[in-house]
Amino acid sequence: xxLRHTFQKILPAFLPLLGAFxxxxxLGAAYVVxxxxxxxxxxxxxxIAAIIPSYGWGTASLPFxxxxxxxxxxxxxxxxxxxxDVVVFRAPANLNETWVKRVIGLPGDRIALSNGHVxxxxxxxPWHKKGPDQAELTTGRFVPARRYEETLPDGTHHDILKLxxxxxLDTVPAFTVPADELFVMGDxxxxxxxxxxxxxxxxxxxxxxWNVQGKAVTVLFSWHHLKRLLLSV
Numbered sequence: 001x002x003l004r005h006t007f008q009k010i011l012p013a014f015l016p017l018l019g020a021f022x023x024x025x026x027l028g029a030a031y032v033v034x035x036x037x038x039x040x041x042x043x044x045x046x047x048i049a050a051i052i053p054s055y056g057w058g059t060a061s062l063p064f065x066x067x068x069x070x071x072x073x074x075x076x077x078x079x080x081x082x083x084x085d086v087v088v089f090r091a092p093a094n095l096n097e098t099w100v101k102r103v104i105g106l107p108g109d110r111i112a113l114s115n116g117h118v119x120x121x122x123x124x125x126p127w128h129k130k131g132p133d134q135a136e137l138t139t140g141r142f143v144p145a146r147r148y149e150e151t152l153p154d155g156t157h158h159d160i161l162k163l164x165x166x167x168x169l170d171t172v173p174a175f176t177v178p179a180d181e182l183f184v185m186g187d188x189x190x191x192x193x194x195x196x197x198x199x200x201x202x203x204x205x206x207x208x209x210w211n212v213q214g215k216a217v218t219v220l221f222s223w224h225h226l227k228r229l230l231l232s233v
Contacts, residue, residue, distance in 0.1 A: 029213070030220060031088055031098055036136040037186035037193070038100055040147060040159050041086065041233060042216075044136060045224035048100065048233065050088045054215035055079050060090050061213045073210040080106055080209065081182065083120075084156040086216040086233050089184075089207060092199045100216055101194050101204065102158065105183030112174035113196070116165035116189060118150070119174070126151045127160075135161050135188055145190075163190040172196055181206040 033046040042048060052061050058075035081087055081103045091097040104118060105111045112119040117127065133147040143163065151157040164170070167190060177183050184207050186192025197203020222228035 029088075031100065031216075032223065033100065036191055037188050038086070038102070039135060039161055039188040039191075040133065041102075041187045042100065042219065043222065043225065043228065046222050046228060047220045048088075048216045049218045049220050050214035050216045052214040053077075054085075055081055055087075055209075055212055058210055058212070060095075060211050073208075075210060078209070081212065081215065082156075083152050083154065084158060087182075087184070088213050088216055089211040090213065092205055092207065092211060093202060095211075098213065099204065101184035101186055101192070101207075103182050104152075104185050105177045105195075107177050107179045107181060109177045109183065110174055111172070111177060111183050113170060113172040116162055116167075116170040118185075120153065123153070125153075128157075130159065133161060135163060135191060137191065158187060161188045161190070169196045177206065180209050182209060182212070183207075 029052060030047055030049050033042045033044060033048060036044055056075050056077035056079055058078075059073060083103055083106060085103045086100060087103055088098050088100045091099045105120065110119075110121045114124075118125045128149040128151070130147040130149055133145045134142040135145040136142050145161045145163050148160050148162060149157050150160050169190075183195045184204055185194045185196070193201075193203040195204050195206055197205070199205040216233045218233060219228055219231040221230075
């Protein structure tokens with residue numbers, strides 16, 4: 001690997017790295033991925049860097065946000081994520097926890113699922129088969145899975161894992177994403193309590209934009225796998 005290539009990999013993580021040294025800052029922060037819900041993009045034990053001001057600054061990004069019950073839900077210089085962005089956010093069910101998911105639907109988008117396939121504004125997001133894989137249920141426990149490449153309307157794509165297309169969450173009636181909310185999903189589609197799961201059942205539900213803290217950009221390293229170093233998200 002050339003010095004230039006190394007620099008190009010490190011540069012997107014520079015601000016989050018600075019933030020990581022200070023635990024959490026207005027520039028960036030680091031988080032450890034605790035679950036397999038974002039496999040194959042993120043794995044259990046990945047230390048990810050997030051750029052905090054990617055979508056503006058909000059009170060949800062303050063380290064003491066959950067300690068002040070009357071803290072207003074404010075954002076400034078707000079910019080919505082792009083479809084396909086991987087975002088870190090305060091979990092609606094427990095604001096003390098930071099979760100990570102991929103943005104699939106924006107305010108005003110029409111969303112539905114049928115046999116696991118996402119329909120966005122009436123059109124199915126195409127899948128491209130990439131062959132067999134495995135999904136990690138818990139640390140060190142794997143089950144067979146299939147890997148697909150899913151493509152968004154603007155041509156960006158990401159890999160997902162599927163165990164089956166016949167589970168309850170594989171079919172969702174059409175609905176419109178309300179203003180100031182996002183529809184987010186985990187890339188491990190059969191092991192993700194995301195916007196398909198209501199908050200009362202332990203999921204994300206439709207994610208308020210206020211909860212978004214920043215954009216995940218880099219896997220700095222992994223606590224479990226030495227080869228996972230400076231990987232783009």
